[in-house]
Amino acid sequence: MPTYQRALLIVNPVAGQGWGVRLAERLRRSLARREINASTRITQGPGDARRWAAAAGPHGFDLIFAIGGDGTVGEVVAGQTCSEQKIPVAIMPVGTANVVSLALGLPWFPALAIDKLLQARTMQFDVGYVPQLDRYFFLMAALGYPARIIQDSPRKWKNLFGVFTYFAVAFRNALNLHEAQIRIRDENGFDRFFRGNTILVSNIGEITDINFKISPQTSAHDGKFDVTVISSRTLWYFFKTLFRVLIRRRKASALVQGFQAASVMIESDPPVEVQVDGENLGRTPFTAEIRRRGVELVVGQRYGEVPKSESIWDFKLLKGWPRREKGIKIEASDEMDSGE
Secondary structure (H helix, E strand, O other), X not given: OOOOOEEEEEEOOOHHHHHHHHHHHHHHHHHHXXXXXXXXXXXXXXXXXXXXXXXXXXXXXXEEEEEEOHHHHHHHHHHHHOOOOOOOEEEEEOOOOOHHHHHXXXXXXXXXXXXXXXXXXXXXXXXXXEHHHOEEEOOEEEEEHHHHHHHOOOHHHHHHHOOHHHHHHHHHHHOOOOOEEEEEEEOOOOEEEEEEOEEEEXXXXXXXXXXXXXXOOOOOOOOOEEEEEEOOOOHHHHHHHXXXXXXXXXXXXXXXXXXXXXXXXXXXXXXXXXEEOOEEEEEXXXXXXXXXXXXXXXXXXXXXXXXOOOOOOOOOOOOOOOOOOOOOOOOOOOOOOOOO
């Protein structure tokens, strides 16, 4: 069981419409009751979280809490990846989508499960790296259609409508699909040629809590990206392809093609939009490589334990979720005081 003495709380004050700052103060007091000294640092702009995360180990901290959305988590991951002294990172999600938290199988309300986080196992994860921009990413790089969704989703819409903003923008962009000629070169100099509208360079391809996997082989522990190219010239073929991915009908198809590589260089004609972990990076060409075991993260008990299903419709109550039975009262575990 991990034991911690000094925690660094890195907070994005904008995420969650200011909820992150209040959550950090509650967390600091909760840690103090458990005899863990905590220091809080509130970001003022891009780069703060990365710089503080990189210096956390040398400054004597043995645990980092990333309090914010996926963007804040990405900066903390970047800082730890380039740090010589790595320490575990725990995520307290207060963003719009919080995909990283879902992928790691963390409690849906981690503020009410602080003891579980402190006692949870940690695992080392690979991290993606974009050398020309010195930019790290944890989930995936998405080029073409999905990058346009991020680009066309303004912050004010996300503040008002949350994750539903992405669904609305996705449907609107699906009405205007464009394909490009694509060349992808791997670490061995081998070129592959495709025609498509979507390229996914995945490090994490599974969202644990909803049992969804983009690629059957995707793993953040194997030193390789899973590269997927999707082609769909019409709206009908787009939804047909999406449906095949969702129900895991991954038979050989010209619509969905994929391979694994430790590094990729992607060119397209015409150039297409690029985003990594929700941040726009311009347009192709795009180069990325894997950094093995770049970060150590706290994971939930469900991570890596989701039953292998043939379809996303085969939902099961995941291990560790409470079941209420007749005549049995479910007691709450030791939680943070809700009244603070």
